[in-house]
Amino acid sequence: MERLTPRVQILWGVVAVLLATVLAGVLAGVTFWFEWRFPTAAIGAFLLFAVLLLGHAHLRFRLWRYELQDDALFLHRGVFTRVRTVVPYVRVQHVDTQRNPFERALGLSRVVVYTAGSRGADVRIPGLKPDRAESLQERLRALAGEHEADDGV
Missing domain, CATH: 2.30.29.30 (Pleckstrin-homology domain (PH domain)/Phosphotyrosine-binding domain (PTB))
Known part of the structure; x- marks a missing residue:
């Protein structure tokens, strides 16, 4: 079984960070719309989304054959x-x-x-x-x- 080149992790990682940014932005917009005023929630959400999506990208690379x-x-x-x-x-x-x-x-x-x-x-x-x-x-x-x-x- 052949594997993909490790460089694909960079591409998938960039996509993961962009998706985490969008998801955190949506969450920030929702909290602003409802006037919940939790600016740190968006930062925490971004970090959580980024870690989860980067982990997914890494596992995706490791399992692809x-x-x-x-x-x-x-x-x-x-x-x-x-x-x-x-x-x-x-x-x-x-x-x-x-x-x-x-x-x-x-x-x-x-x-x-x-x-x-x-x-x-x-x-x-x-x-x-x-x-x-x-x-x-x-x-x-x-x-x-x-x-x-x-x-x-």
């Missing part, structure tokens, strides 16, 4: 709800690599595997180095091509 096997891509992820996904290569339609501006700044990339089907028709592998994402994309493309001949349709 993927593996290319002979006939399928296996994904293991999830903190509260553990998700194990099996993507048979014969179901792979196409594979993309994607990088948003934050990922580019951190030297990260993600692979998106689009599959046949309507529910959950794509799976994402985040937190990869760009060269690993490209090699994974090529490998998945090759494996999907090899298994296309095995498709009985």
Whole structure:
């Protein structure tokens, strides 16, 4: 099983702090609206939210795994709800690599595997180095091509 690059924790950590800021801001707005006047509550809430969300981001990183096997891509992820996904290569339609501006700044990339089907028709592998994402994309493309001949349709 392969792991994600540790740099993805920075990205997920920044998202966690931003979300904690928004949640604490909403709490501060509610207390101001109802004139409860507890300014320290917003600071305490921010700290609580930040610690919980940063912990979640760290656990998310530690639990994320993927593996290319002979006939399928296996994904293991999830903190509260553990998700194990099996993507048979014969179901792979196409594979993309994607990088948003934050990922580019951190030297990260993600692979998106689009599959046949309507529910959950794509799976994402985040937190990869760009060269690993490209090699994974090529490998998945090759494996999907090899298994296309095995498709009985």
